[in-house]
Amino acid sequence: MDLPTFQQWEALELHDYGGCGEVFLARNEADEPVALKRLEDLSVSRRMLAKMTERLAAEAWPEGVMPLLGASLSSSPLMLVMPWHADWNDEDGWHSRSLQHAIDDYPKKDAWPLIRELAAALARMHAKHVPHGNLKPGNLFFDDEGKLLASDWCLGNVPGVHLFNFTDALLYQPPEQLLDPSGYLDEQGYGWDVFAFGVLAYRLLTGHFPRCNEVFSQVAPPPGETRCDGLKAEPEKVAHNLERAPKPTWPDKPAGELEQRQREWVMRCLEIDPMKRPASMLEVAAGLGMIEEQLKQEHEYQRVVTLNQRAKRRIAALLTVLTACAVAILVLAGLWRFAEARLASEKRDIKQERSRLTTAAETAKRSESVARKAEAGLRRELAEDRAHYRSQLQASRKVADRLFAWAMEKDRRQLPPLDGREKRLRKLEADLVAFIEEAEPMPELEKEVARARLQLAEISISLGEAKLASERFEAAYAAWRDREIDPDLKMRMATDSLLIAKLMEGKVHAERARKSFERARALLSELDAAEVGRDRLDQLHAVLDYREAKLLAQQGDEVKALGQLMRATETLNRIASQRPDVALLHSALADCYLSSASILEGIGNPGDAREARLLAVGELLALRKANPQDLDVQDELAACYSAMAEASFLSGDLEGTSQRVEQALDLLKGYLAKRPHDDDALVRKAALLALRGGILRDRGKGDGSIAHYNEAQSILEDVLKRQPEHPMASYRLALVWWQKGRMLGINGNSAAEMAFLVKASNLLEQIEKRGDEAGPGPEQLKRSRAYLQGDIGHACELAGKSRQSEASLKRAIILWQELSEMRPRSEEYQQALEWCRERVERMGSIRKVD
Numbered sequence: 001m002d003l004p005t006f007q008q009w010e011a012l013e014l015h016d017y018g019g020c021g022e023v024f025l026a027r028n029e030a031d032e033p034v035a036l037k038r039l040e041d042l043s044v045s046r047r048m049l050a051k052m053t054e055r056l057a058a059e060a061w062p063e064g065v066m067p068l069l070g071a072s073l074s075s076s077p078l079m080l081v082m083p084w085h086a087d088w089n090d091e092d093g094w095h096s097r098s099l100q101h102a103i104d105d106y107p108k109k110d111a112w113p114l115i116r117e118l119a120a121a122l123a124r125m126h127a128k129h130v131p132h133g134n135l136k137p138g139n140l141f142f143d144d145e146g147k148l149l150a151s152d153w154c155l156g157n158v159p160g161v162h163l164f165n166f167t168d169a170l171l172y173q174p175p176e177q178l179l180d181p182s183g184y185l186d187e188q189g190y191g192w193d194v195f196a197f198g199v200l201a202y203r204l205l206t207g208h209f210p211r212c213n214e215v216f217s218q219v220a221p222p223p224g225e226t227r228c229d230g231l232k233a234e235p236e237k238v239a240h241n242l243e244r245a246p247k248p249t250w251p252d253k254p255a256g257e258l259e260q261r262q263r264e265w266v267m268r269c270l271e272i273d274p275m276k277r278p279a280s281m282l283e284v285a286a287g288l289g290m291i292e293e294q295l296k297q298e299h300e301y302q303r304v305v306t307l308n309q310r311a312k313r314r315i316a317a318l319l320t321v322l323t324a325c326a327v328a329i330l331v332l333a334g335l336w337r338f339a340e341a342r343l344a345s346e347k348r349d350i351k352q353e354r355s356r357l358t359t360a361a362e363t364a365k366r367s368e369s370v371a372r373k374a375e376a377g378l379r380r381e382l383a384e385d386r387a388h389y390r391s392q393l394q395a396s397r398k399v400a401d402r403l404f405a406w407a408m409e410k411d412r413r414q415l416p417p418l419d420g421r422e423k424r425l426r427k428l429e430a431d432l433v434a435f436i437e438e439a440e441p442m443p444e445l446e447k448e449v450a451r452a453r454l455q456l457a458e459i460s461i462s463l464g465e466a467k468l469a470s471e472r473f474e475a476a477y478a479a480w481r482d483r484e485i486d487p488d489l490k491m492r493m494a495t496d497s498l499l500i501a502k503l504m505e506g507k508v509h510a511e512r513a514r515k516s517f518e519r520a521r522a523l524l525s526e527l528d529a530a531e532v533g534r535d536r537l538d539q540l541h542a543v544l545d546y547r548e549a550k551l552l553a554q555q556g557d558e559v560k561a562l563g564q565l566m567r568a569t570e571t572l573n574r575i576a577s578q579r580p581d582v583a584l585l586h587s588a589l590a591d592c593y594l595s596s597a598s599i600l601e602g603i604g605n606p607g608d609a610r611e612a613r614l615l616a617v618g619e620l621l622a623l624r625k626a627n628p629q630d631l632d633v634q635d636e637l638a639a640c641y642s643a644m645a646e647a648s649f650l651s652g653d654l655e656g657t658s659q660r661v662e663q664a665l666d667l668l669k670g671y672l673a674k675r676p677h678d679d680d681a682l683v684r685k686a687a688l689l690a691l692r693g694g695i696l697r698d699r700g701k702g703d704g705s706i707a708h709y710n711e712a713q714s715i716l717e718d719v720l721k722r723q724p725e726h727p728m729a730s731y732r733l734a735l736v737w738w739q740k741g742r743m744l745g746i747n748g749n750s751a752a753e754m755a756f757l758v759k760a761s762n763l764l765e766q767i768e769k770r771g772d773e774a775g776p777g778p779e780q781l782k783r784s785r786a787y788l789q790g791d792i793g794h795a796c797e798l799a800g801k802s803r804q805s806e807a808s809l810k811r812a813i814i815l816w817q818e819l820s821e822m823r824p825r826s827e828e829y830q831q832a833l834e835w836c837r838e839r840v841e842r843m844g845s846i847r848k849v850d
Contacts, residue, residue, distance in 0.1 A: 009070065009081055011036050015094065016226060018138075018167060020044055020155045025084070025094070033084035034069060038077050045160025046078060048184075052130045052154045060835060062128060064121025066141065066151035082151060085141040096226075099148075100137035103203075104223035111204035112262060116288055117148045118200070122193050123285035125153070127827045131189025133158050133177075135196035136169040138226045157235065158184050166233045171209065171216045172196040175239035176274055190280035197281065198269025202248065205263075210248035210270050212241050243272055261291045286825050425459050432456045450479035458496060466503035470512055473500055477519070487527055494523035631671055635681055638667035642684055645691055658695055661688050679719045683729045686712040686719075690736050693743075702747055709740040727767065727775025731784075734763040738788055741795075750799050757792045764788065779822055786815035790836060797843070806843050812836045 011024035021039035028034050050073040061067040070081035086094045095101065099114075118140070125132060134156040141149045156169050159182040174195035176183055183189070202210040209216040221228050248270055254260040265287050271277045278284050432452050439445040439452075453476035460469035473496060480493070501516035645660035668685050675681065693708035716733040719726055741756030768781045776784075789812035796805035816833035823829060 009034055009036055016096075018227060020152075020165075021078075026081075028069075033086075035082045035084050037080040037082065039080065039155075040163065041076070041078060042163035043161055043165065044078060044155060045158055046073060048158065048160055049073060049154045055128050055130050056125065056153075058128070062121070062124035062831075063834075064117065064124060064148055064150060065153075066149040083143070085143060085149070097142045098138055098226070099140040099142075100221060100226055101224050102142075103137050106204045107207050111201070112259075114148065115201045115204060115262075115266075116285075118150070119197060119281060119285040119288055121148060121150050122197060122281035123827055124831065125150070126190055126193070126280045126282050127831060130154075131184065131187075132193050132196075133184055133189050134169050135193060135200065136167070136172050137200065138168070138221070157181050158189075166231050167227065168220050169196075170233055170235060170238055171220055172199045173235075173238075174274065175242050175272060178235035178239035178242075188274070191274045191277055193281055194269045194277045194279075194284060195271075195274075197284065198266050201266045202270065205266070206251055208251075211245035212238075215241070257295060258291060261295075262288060265291075282827050286827070290825075422463065425463060429456065429459050432459070446479070447483070450476065450483070453479050454493070454496070457500075461496060461499050461503065464503060466500065467512075469500050469503060470516065473497065490523055490527055494520045494527075497523065631674060634667055634671050635678075638664045638671065638681070639684060642688055645688065649691055649694060654695055654698060657691060661691050661695070664688050665692075679723055679726060679729065682715055682719050683726070683732055686715040686729075686736070687732050689715070690732070690739060694739060697739075697743055697746075702743060705743050706740065706747075709736055709743065712736045713740065725770070727770070730763060730767050731776050731781070734760040734767070735784070737763070738791070742791065745795055745798075750795065753795055754792075754799070757788065757795060761785065761788050761792065779819065782815055782819055786812050786819060786832065789815065790832070793836075793839065802843055806840055809836050809840045809843075813840065 009026045009028055011026045013025050014022060015025045015035070016023045020043040021037055024036040024038065026034050026036040053068065053071065053073065056062065056065060057068070066082055068080055068082060070079075072079045085097045087097060088094055122132060122135075130153065132150060132153045134152050134154065135150075139150065139152040141151060143149055156167060157164060157173060157177060161181070170178065172195075174192055176188065177192045177195075184192075199210055202208070209220075219228055219231055219233070248267070250263060254263055265278075265284060269277060269284060278287070432455055436449055436452050436456070439449050453472065457469055457472035457476050460472050477493065480489075485493070497516050497520035501513045501520065642660070642664045645657050645664060649657040665685065665688050668681055668688070672678065672681055672685070689708045689712040693705040693712070696702075696708065697705040713733065713736050716729050716736065719729040720733065723729065737756045737760040741753045741760065744756065745753030764781060764785045767775060768778065768785070771778075775781075789808045793805045793808035793812065796802070796808060813833060813836045816829055816836060820826065820829045820833060
């Protein structure tokens with residue numbers, strides 16, 4: 001047999017073979033052993049293996065994943081070079097350090113540290129969008145320090161394989177993978193890994209397979225062996241046997257609460273229904289890692305509750321004694337005051353009786369004259385009051401007529417607004433203020449004053465004065481709170497409260513916005529659908545849900561926000577299906593879908609986010625079809641395609657990115673032809689040009705990439721000349737400088753690269769200090785700054801400036817620490833923090849050696 005060669009490695013002997021190829025012992029130039037794996041073309045999906053390996057190798061190999069020393073993925077023969085993890089002894093020769101060779105040590109040995117280490121390794125692969133798909137003990141190795149390494153990803157039962165041989169990996173795969181391996185392309189591979197992890201964890205803890213143990217244990221390789229030759233299996237039969245098997249149980253009781261909760265996570269991973277399993281190993285690793293901290297917090301809480309109960313009992317006893325003393329004192333004081341008051345009352349009665357008898361005669365003489373004068377005075381006063389009330393009511397009617405005229409203009413959205421609207425609103429506002437000041441002292445006009453206060457708040461809403469509108473609405477609500485409110489007025493006040501909350505969205509007025517949402521919800525809950533109309537009430541509830549959801553997402557409660565958005569979407573879909581002609585409903589639906597997409601991306605569900613954006617595109621396309629000349633719909637559709645392009649670019653889908661970029665640019669071209677000075681649209685166009693530059697950069701077309709970066713930079717600089725404080729233009733310009741600097745560094749111009757990276761860093765810091773509500777959020781800015789500091793550190797290191805590099809990396813560490821405090825469960829933030837720390841430690845050790 002001819003031994004293969006690959007670059008500087010030469011095979012010495014055949015070590016093993018498996019379902020996808022052969023493993024040879026080889027030596028590198030330093031005469032160190034390495035593993036040379038030659039794969040069969042028909043047993044491997046070459047394109048998918050190359051794509052997933054490229055994702056893992058990007059920037060740095062994830063901890064817990066076997067790094068490749070070399071690979072031949074685009075030519076024949078298909079070969080991989082990996083570190084040699086085996087020990088030599090004179091009796092047996094090479095002894096592999098795989099988990100398959102140590103499987104007999106379990107469950108005698110504590111398996112939980114190994115299980116958590118495996119969960120963390122798979123989570124890091126999922127964070128780089130790489131499902132393993134081929135998990136089994138023979139594909140897990142221990143390095144020289146005993147740390148676990150996962151290898152042979154994207155092999156075996158995956159799409160694109162034409163020749164499939166039996167391996168024990170089938171014993172760890174869920175039914176959906178056994179029945180349809182093509183699901184790997186639809187992001188189902190993450191759920192496959194979750195199931196395989198659960199099977200392997202159960203076997204390490206009990207020594208048995210969770211299902212079909214009697215059959216699986218006979219066909220699984222014995223300890224020390226990596227395969228069972230001569231076996232054949234039909235994946236469909238294996239899948240059906242798994243689906244019919246009873247739910248797994250544990251052979252013994254857990255050692256304590258910690259193990260009980262850890263077992264619960266394993267059982268969740270073993271669910272046959274993929275919808276009941278955790279979505280990916282990111283969720284499983286985070287859940288296992290949080291158990292000990294949760295138990296510690298629960299124990300501490302119980303301890304504090306116990307101490308609090310003891311303290312309450314002591315305080316209660318002391319209060320009982322003090323209360324008894326106080327009661328006795330009050331009784332004595334009351335008796336004394338009663339006796340004193342009774343004596344004083346008797347003296348006053350005698351004195352008053354004398355006075356009454358003295359003046360009775362005089363009063364009787366004057367009574368007739370006084371009565372006549374009083375009657376005349378009352379008649380005059382009544383006449384004056386009538387005239388006064390008539391003038392007040394006349395003024396109130398005048399104000400109401402003006403408010404009605406304003407409302408009529410506001411509600412007729414098909415007509416253009418009339419000139420001078422703000423001036424008329426200010427005049428109306430002054431009239432209402434004057435009326436309230438004049439009529440407020442008169443109890444008879446309380447209802448008119450309350451109505452005028454509500455109208456005054458609505459004027460502030462129309463003028464966009466959030467704080468003043470909130471204060472005026474509070475006064476109006478207080479005036480109406482103790483009165484009988486009819487359904488239409490209650491609906492009006494709920495709508496006003498919702499509009500005020502919308503005005504106050506943002507970090508400055510977040511608490512006031514939350515209270516306004518709560519008040520609107522309380523008012524709507526008091527309404528009867530039969531009185532105001534079911535569709536009208538449901539539509540307001542849906543709008544309230546999705547507006548409040550945006551505030552919840554901004555405050556970090558993404559799960560609750562997503563639930564409210566799903567409820568709002570369901571309601572609006574029902575109403576829109578009944579009234580397809582109402583464009584406002586389709587616009588609200590598109591807003592719901594886009595808000596859902598932003599939240600889904602924030603919690604790590606890019607697939608669901610993409611589907612939500614596609615639904616938004618559907619609603620916007622329906623609006624555009626109904627009214628092709630509506631430029632606002634065209635702009636919203638371009639924004640939607642732009643967001644989808646950025647999401648595709650981050651996931652590595654260059655073809656999808658290119659398609660969405662061109663769709664968005666085509667829409668913006670027509671939009672800007674009619675609105676050439678719309679700065680928001682110009683900023684969006686610049687962002688798309690920068691994305692096009694990134695695509696060309698990744699395809700190796702550096703000159704074209706720089707040209708697009710320059711065009712994007714020119715557009716953004718023109719916008720900032722007109723609006724120096726435009727928050728998104730500043731942010732996008734910083735990103736363009738950043739990407740342009742990296743491109744110049746790739747072309748060898750390190751000085752220009754460093755200049756642009758520093759400019760971008762300074763601008764991002766200025767934007768964060770300004771704190772513009774309309775711009776990117778604080779977390780997004782901090783995340784961009786953290787990544788940029790890492791790139792600056794890397795560029796300094798390549799330029800030989802080790803101290804500047806270390807300083808930039810330390811700044812990045814501070815930023816990643818702050819981000820981790822914002823989102824303690826974020827795998828991305830934790831990995832970036834660890835990477836920066838490792839680089840700083842490595843640079844420190846290099847200086848010590850020097």
